[in-house]
Amino acid sequence: MNDFSTLIGGIAGDGINEAGLTASRLLSRMGCSIYMYYDYPSLIRGGHNFSLIRACRSKVLAHTDALDVLIALNQETVEKHQHRLKESSFVIYDADKVRPEALAGKGCGLAVSSILKEAGAPAIMKNSCILGGYCKAVGIAWEVLEETLRKHMQKKLELNLLVARQGYEQTEGFCRIEDLISGGPGSSEASPPPRALLTGNQAISLGLIRAGLGAYVAYPMTPSSSVLDFMARYAGDFGLKVIHPESEIAVMLMALGFAYAGVMAAVGTSGGGFCLMTEGLSLAGMAELPVVVVMAQRAGPSTGLPTYTAQGDLHFVLHAGQGEFPRLVVAPGDADEAYIWSGRALNLAWRYQIPSIILSDKTLSESLYNFDGDLAGEVKEESLMLWDGNGRYKRYLQTENGVSPLAFPPQKGQAIKTDSYMHDQQGITSEDPGITREMIDKGRRKGQSLAREMEEYETVKVYGQISSRTALLFWGSNKGVCVEVAERLGLRAVQVLALSPFPEKKLIDALQGVERLLAVECNSTGQLAELAGCWGIKVDDRILKYDGRPFSLEELLHSLGGAAT
């Protein structure tokens, strides 16, 4: 065994996400690479929430169905997840809430309520108590837990430490995580230093900030809201203008106002909010105003499953907005790619004066990943192509690559004019057929320039057994599960990172020698498969999941006929 899965379950309001985060930090300190999937329904209190943490010596980006440790804060958790337990699994449970009969002696109960009552601690501290028990059970030293709580616990630290210590002392040892993940006792392999744990949304936020973001505008919508939370929290540190206005319509228009005035802005939303943004998106296309859209998909149509995942909006973002205009659409597959491509999306939006869409989903946006801090320097703020100040400024000057130099008000003696109508080079409305053709051609040249630049980037990645004649084709958050399955089964795995401009040539190269191509997607039609088909790339089969939940490792292995090991 070289990976280790833990599930923490309870009711909404128990702080399950936070408990999962703490468990992830503990495992990270033990030298593990972490992936945490957080599952919660659309309500504030009650309902079943769980965090699923997978720890591994090597990089891990997907969850498993099978568990090594189940932490149950209530009976429902046991009932819902008992089927995940293996012969060797261990259960830590709140003995005041869970009936142990069904567990057949596999676990250790902690009298959490009694411990809290004795310490005079509020109910939310049950997490600290049970995590104390968890540390003891899996062989994480008390000092590691204490250090973690001291670093991250903002409120009532000493009381939390007290109940955690009680939990630690009243639990029995089950295994030693160090032995499990380092290839057995006595292994001399040194653990790497622990790395930052970021959600996809936090990685997106940092990538944008690093690339020079000046403003973030959003209306809250799961699963994009945590970008707004992050930006608002750090607005003061980075001098960001963060606004939460009346609607997504206002959001998009504000971003375009910022762009006109020279402030790099991004917006964030999910499908429903993006519907409202599309009129502004089309304005960005016509007026050549740069904007970055963080589009975190959830299961639709309409309200759908607000807190669950899907990849159902690919064709929507590719075609959103009336008229034809160039756009960048990228779909990162993990936190590292989310960081790098968000920074790049902002750079490219401004270099080509276009909308850039970062297509995420609930799984990428809200799952927790180890972030490779060495990548931080890969994102840079770029200088803008500014007007040289000579002669009369023309906002829409015709140029070879279609990109006109930028100027922002105030400029003495100049009028900087931007326009939603078809316009001449000056930015004055025109309905002249010749000017119309010239301006549409300008847009096309910009799109071609963007496509040429995109050839410099790794927009298609190949993993697994490169010589295999069977390949998995995937995009976005399915990266983790597809790469791992391909490695296990000796398949080729091909990731498409850029969806617009479509990396046709790179994808064809990546698929050389493939005889059977399988698209793996979280939608019911195979939207990437259809897109690839438009470019003459035939997908033989589609493995589709559209129940709002991401593929687990076992599920995809099963779909491919491979044995879960």
Place this chain on the structure above:
Amino acid sequence: MNPKQINPKDLASDAANTWCPGCGNFSILGAMRAVLAELDGEGYPLEDVVLVSGIGCHAKIVDYLNVNSFYSIHGRTIPVATAIKIANPDLKVICFSGDGDSLAEGLEHLIFAAKRNIDITLILHDNRVYGLTTGQYTPTSPSGFRGRSTPAGAVEPPLNPLEIMLSSGATYIARGYSHGIDQLQQLFKEAILHKGFSFVDVLQVCVSYHNLYESYNQWTYVVEDNDRSSFEQAEKIIRSWNYNRSDLPIPLGCFYQIDAPRFDQSFSSYRPGREERESKIEEILENFI
């Protein structure tokens, strides 16, 4: 005229004017040109002005002025203007909007601009009809208005936009008439110089689809000696005509003006340099271990 002052005529762009002869928009254009030229001579340079328009006949005004402009989409002047003001608080941002534009499609933004008391100005070209789409009723058309979409007469009563503005928190509220260009100039100048959200309703006559010159000439009057700081007085004046009847006096002038905290004041101008930002990111990553 100050010899250093720009000639208002020099503010004209090369664009050909396509408004109908006799359109009330000419008065708004003329008044705005004069005010911008005057302000330029008084320490508010022209290049610091940004005009934002929606879509409709009114919106063409930005093409006719050789001034910074953002020709936006229907109903969406205010969010654009709000961001421009926050991006650069030194700019004077003026929205031109229509009654369909700001009171139908974009009403949410208008209410929020007032609620925020953002320091921008909105001039409402209130002709009480959709002109560019050839004559449909708008939110300020009187009930019974026979337009192309309401051939049997509009069933809904009109909104009183000034009443909405007063209750939403606008801090400068006025009404002008396209036949009173001196008054328009005075109101525009006051509105632009006012610190906070300024709303100027201009009864602007559409000669093609809703010609109200005769009615307005008969019924409009200028309110004088009112206490602009009194909410109660403003409410009374504003409610004395509700856009529905054509047999009541129509007050013109500034009805309300107060000082209040502004949304644009809540943003710090602090912006760390690249290195500072990068080290802050390192610090965040360290805290996220």
